[in-house]
Amino acid sequence: MLDFMSLLRESASTFARDIDHLIAWVAILGGFWWLIAEGVLVWLIVKFRHKEGVRAQYITGEKKEEMKWIHWPHNLILLCDVAIIIMAINVWYNVKQKLPPADDTIRVIGQQWSWRFVHSGKDGILGTPDDVETVEDLHVQVGKTYHFKLETTDVLHNFSVPVFRLKQDSIPGRVITGWFKPTMTGTFDIQCAEMCGIGHGIMMGRIHVQTPEEYDQWLSTQQKVAQSH
Amino acid sequence: MSFWQKYVFSVDHKVIGMQYLLTGILMGVIGAYMSYVFRMQLAFPGKEVPFFGLVTAAEYNALITNHGSIMIFWFAMPVLIAAFGNFLIPLMIGADDMVFPRINRLSYQIFLLSAVILIVSFFVPGGGFGGAWTAYPPLSAKAEYNLTPWGSSLWLLAVALEFVAFLLGGINFITTLMNSRAKGMKYLDIPIVLWMIVIASILFMASVGPLIAGAIMLLFDQLIGTGFFDPSRGGDPVLWQHLFWFFGHPEVYVVLLPAMGIVAEVMTTFSRKKLFAYKTVLFTTIATGVLSFFVWAHHQFIAGIDPRMANIFTVTTVLISIPIAEMLFVYIATLYGGSIRFTTAMLFALAFLATFLIGGVTGIFLGASGADIYFHDTYFVIAHFHYTFVPIAVIAVFAGIYYWFPKMFGRFMNETLGKIHFWGTFLPFNTIFLPLFFTGAAGDHRRIFTYANFPQLATPGLQDLRIIATVSVVILICFQFLFFWNFFYSMFRGAKAGKNPWNANTLEWVAPSPPPHGNFDVFPEVYRGPYEFSVPGRAQDFWPQNEKA
Ligand code: HEM
Ligand SMILES: [Cu+2]
Ligand SMILES: [Cu+2]
Numbered sequence: 183m184l185d186f187m188s189l190l191r192e193s194a195s196t197f198a199r200d201i202d203h204l205i206a207w208v209a210i211l212g213g214f215w216w217l218i219a220e221g222v223l224v225w226l227i228v229k230f231r232h233k234e235g236v237r238a239q240y241i242t243g244e245k246k247e248e249m250k251w252i253h254w255p256h257n258l259i260l261l262c263d264v265a266i267i268i269m270a271i272n273v274w275y276n277v278k279q280k281l282p283p284a285d286d287t288i289r290v291i292g293q294q295w296s297w298r299f300v301h302s303g304k305d306g307i308l309g310t311p312d313d314v315e316t317v318e319d320l321h322v323q324v325g326k327t328y329h330f331k332l333e334t335t336d337v338l339h340n341f342s343v344p345v346f347r348l349k350q351d352s353i354p355g356r357v358i359t360g361w362f363k364p365t366m367t368g369t370f371d372i373q374c375a376e377m378c379g380i381g382h383g384i385m386m387g388r389i390h391v392q393t394p395e396e397y398d399q400w401l402s403t404q405q406k407v408a409q410s411h
Numbered sequence: 412m413s414f415w416q417k418y419v420f421s422v423d424h425k426v427i428g429m430q431y432l433l434t435g436i437l438m439g440v441i442g443a444y445m446s447y448v449f450r451m452q453l454a455f456p457g458k459e460v461p462f463f464g465l466v467t468a469a470e471y472n473a474l475i476t477n478h479g480s481i482m483i484f485w486f487a488m489p490v491l492i493a494a495f496g497n498f499l500i501p502l503m504i505g506a507d508d509m510v511f512p513r514i515n516r517l518s519y520q521i522f523l524l525s526a527v528i529l530i531v532s533f534f535v536p537g538g539g540f541g542g543a544w545t546a547y548p549p550l551s552a553k554a555e556y557n558l559t560p561w562g563s564s565l566w567l568l569a570v571a572l573e574f575v576a577f578l579l580g581g582i583n584f585i586t587t588l589m590n591s592r593a594k595g596m597k598y599l600d601i602p603i604v605l606w607m608i609v610i611a612s613i614l615f616m617a618s619v620g621p622l623i624a625g626a627i628m629l630l631f632d633q634l635i636g637t638g639f640f641d642p643s644r645g646g647d648p649v650l651w652q653h654l655f656w657f658f659g660h661p662e663v664y665v666v667l668l669p670a671m672g673i674v675a676e677v678m679t680t681f682s683r684k685k686l687f688a689y690k691t692v693l694f695t696t697i698a699t700g701v702l703s704f705f706v707w708a709h710h711q712f713i714a715g716i717d718p719r720m721a722n723i724f725t726v727t728t729v730l731i732s733i734p735i736a737e738m739l740f741v742y743i744a745t746l747y748g749g750s751i752r753f754t755t756a757m758l759f760a761l762a763f764l765a766t767f768l769i770g771g772v773t774g775i776f777l778g779a780s781g782a783d784i785y786f787h788d789t790y791f792v793i794a795h796f797h798y799t800f801v802p803i804a805v806i807a808v809f810a811g812i813y814y815w816f817p818k819m820f821g822r823f824m825n826e827t828l829g830k831i832h833f834w835g836t837f838l839p840f841n842t843i844f845l846p847l848f849f850t851g852a853a854g855d856h857r858r859i860f861t862y863a864n865f866p867q868l869a870t871p872g873l874q875d876l877r878i879i880a881t882v883s884v885v886i887l888i889c890f891q892f893l894f895f896w897n898f899f900y901s902m903f904r905g906a907k908a909g910k911n912p913w914n915a916n917t918l919e920w921v922a923p924s925p926p927p928h929g930n931f932d933v934f935p936e937v938y939r940g941p942y943e944f945s946v947p948g949r950a951q952d953f954w955p956q957n958e959k960a
Contacts, residue, residue: 189849189852190852190853190854191853191854200781201781201784201785204779204781204782205782205785208775208776208782212772212773212775212776213772215736215772216768216769216772219739219740219743219768220765220768222743223743223746223761223764223765226743226746226749227751227761230746230747230748230750231750231751231752231753232750232751232752236750237750237945238683238749238944238945239747239749239945240685240944240945240946240947241685241687241747242685242687242688243687243688243689243691243741243744244688244689244690248688249691251740251744252688252691252737252740252741252744255736255740256733256736256737256740259733259736260733263729263730263732263733266729266775266779267725267726267730267779269779269781270781270782271725271780271781272781273780273781273782274718274725274780274781274784275722277784278718278780294556337550338547338549338550338648340713340788342788342856344785344854345854347784347785348784349784349785349787350713350715351713351714351715352715353649353715354549354641354642354643354648355642355643356642356715358715370867371854371865371868373854373856373859373865375787375788375789376547376788377472377542377543377545377547377858378550379472379541379556379557380468380469380472380541380558381468382468382472382858382859383468383472383858383859383860383861383864384861384864386865
């Protein structure tokens with residue numbers, strides 16, 4: 183199962199693992215039925231190909247004992263479906279519905295065609311004069327829980343961080359709150375995942391997941407820039 | 412009769428069906444050409460594409476948008492519903508024509524107009540519309556955002572007209588099936604393909620209303636500055652998404668059902684079997700149709716709707732796999748005990764089952780809300796829905812064309828060329844879209860015209876997969892020339908076919924090949940269901956519906 187997961191991008195947030203496991207279960211249950219169905223199909227095609235002098239059988243599929251070949255798989259699939267639904271809703275609840283308390287909050291603003299990020303700065307509070315604003319580069323600390331406040335100034339965009347398994351549309355006129363908690367340091371892609379016009383394909387960003395020391399160091403260079411103005 | 416009366420302004424359902432078929436295929440060719448161009452850009456970014464040139468970002472968006480729109484609205488729908496529906500309904504119920512032949516002709520003319528407007532929209536100032544076939548506002552609503560004022564409005568106008576055309580067509584299909592059936596043909600004697608086409612028409616008519624309203628609202632937003640979808644004027648962009656997908660999801664079943672119907676006719680004839688559990692097929696079709704109205708918001712899990720709604724729509728979406736799986740199992744079971752002959756039509760019908768199964772299973776990943784957070788708008792989605800749409804609109808359509816060609820033109824298509832064409836379609840189709848599941852799982856987002864800006868995606872491993880997909884597109888397209896040659900050559904020079912070359916049971920095979928205006932010399936009477944193959948105790952292994960006991 184873990185080998186199978188290497189098909190996906192590396193997972194770098196707390197809920198990425200949950201989503202990956204859900205995907206693996208769907209692959210196992212769906213794959214099982216898929217293999218059976220394709221196997222039976224191929225078997226029937228080979229076994230019942232036309233042979234000289236052999237006539238087809240007259241089967242209506244309306245008798246009870248004939249229909250049981252359909253009903254049994256059907257009931258078992260229903261069971262698998264119920265299992266998938268429960269797992270899916272469970273993951274969904276943890277990622278999108280439940281909002282764990284935040285260590286820090288960032289603002290993410292989409293606009294044609296770049297991302298603006300507002301970090302809370304030294305005091306850890308958004309909306310104060312020491313906030314740090316960047317374009318295209320978002321800096322966060324590993325192991326901290328973040329709330330993001332997602333906005334847009336024009337059309338729909340989508341804040342997508344594949345390594346976090348995070349994706350959320352932004353909508354003009356609304357502020358959408360979500361969360362993530364990075365588990366792995368490094369620099370990763372941010373993509374816009376909603377068609378937003380001519381520049382959609384180049385609307386990129388990077389998220390830098392840093393240790394607290396690296397983050398503080400980055401923050402201090404930001405302030406120097408601010409002061410030198 | 413002059414050429415114009417006979418072929419252009421005809422009210423004969425077969426001519427109108429043929430007009431829809433040829434126009435649809437022509438549009439499909441344009442749509443395929445577009446996919447070739449943007450796939451080349453993805454495999455070899457920034458290089459000149461042969462037969463196109465350099466692809467700009469704006470052109471790329473216009474290409475994918477119009478590819479999607481054309482394939483669904485101007486290829487799949489006209490061919491599957493309008494062409495097969497028009498050709499088959501009167502013939503298979505033993506009638507001389509549709510109930511309203513003139514409305515039928517009007518429907519095609521409006522459709523043709525919509526196609527012309529769409530094509531014109533590529534060449535207006537600013538270029539074609541590039542806001543994706545889903546046309547989400549505010550991007551689609553304001554020229555200052557999409558930068559294609561003319562392209563957007565013409566695109567929208569074309570889509571609206573196309574809907575009107577299909578509304579008119581649907582009226583005919585439903586009334587004709589209800590009223591013009593041959594003497595003795597009870598509801599359960601109707602070939603399943605006709606049920607499917609008519610249920611699809613009902614689904615279409617029941618779902619398209621809100622979208623027509625939405626399209627007019629969007630047109631107002633574009634042209635006279637209203638704010639239905641603009642939050643700064645009290646509108647809501649997400650409203651459009653509900654209207655669009657309330658139509659858009661049933662739309663999948665609108666094209667799926669006729670395809671399943673075609674496959675049923677071909678499979679029963681070439682395995683000499685009665686359709687397994689006809690009634691079950693019929694009732695699950697209706698159940699699927701009804702259920703398809705309750706799944707639309709799975710396209711909007713992460714679109715900012717109330718997150719609690721995702722739970723309800725996860726349940727309905729995953730549960731729709733039950734009737735669909737049931738239908739596929741019934742089809743597979745039909746083969747049991749058969750005597751299968753691998754004509755080209757049958758190969759395509761079997762390939763439909765094999766590939767559509769992949770489309771169906773991968774849909775569960777997207778219906779399971781938690782997993783969709785990752786897969787939404789990636790190439791996994793692209794691969795998934797092409798594994799449903801290509802079997803529907805390409806593979807099943809080929810099955811239908813090879814099967815009914817002798818009836819349409821009184822001649823056979825060449826089987827050897829047909830089989831080469833089959834393998835040249837089936838194999839590359841899989842090598843186009845299987846790799847895209849993997850690029851999608853690795854995080855490739857769709858509608859991105861170059862991955863050069865995303866370091867994690869611009870890796871050679873992923874690029875190789877993209878190149879495999881693109882080369883396969885070129886191969887697949889090359890093999891289609893064989894089909895066109897076979898089609899047009901056989902139309903005039905193919906081996907002559909009699910009335911009932913495949914020894915099938917349904918009424919269209921009672922009419923002469925090709926049937927004249929009015930269809931039948933003597934109107935048939937019906938004595939039994941459509942699939943009485945291999946009935947014990949009979950010398951022949953088929954038993955036409957109109958043969959007296
Ligand atoms: C020749 C075979 C085809 C190829 C190679 C192909 C390829 C593609 C690709 C790669 C995309 C994604 C473009 C992007 O997001 O950047 C796409 C989009 C799409 N395709 Fe196809 N396709 C084919 C046939 C079809 C058919 C038969 C249908 C439907 C009947 C279809 C319907 C769509 C739709 C609805 C979209 C979405 C467009 C959008 O994002 O606005 N395609 N196609
Ligand atoms: Cu964007
Ligand atoms: Cu975008």
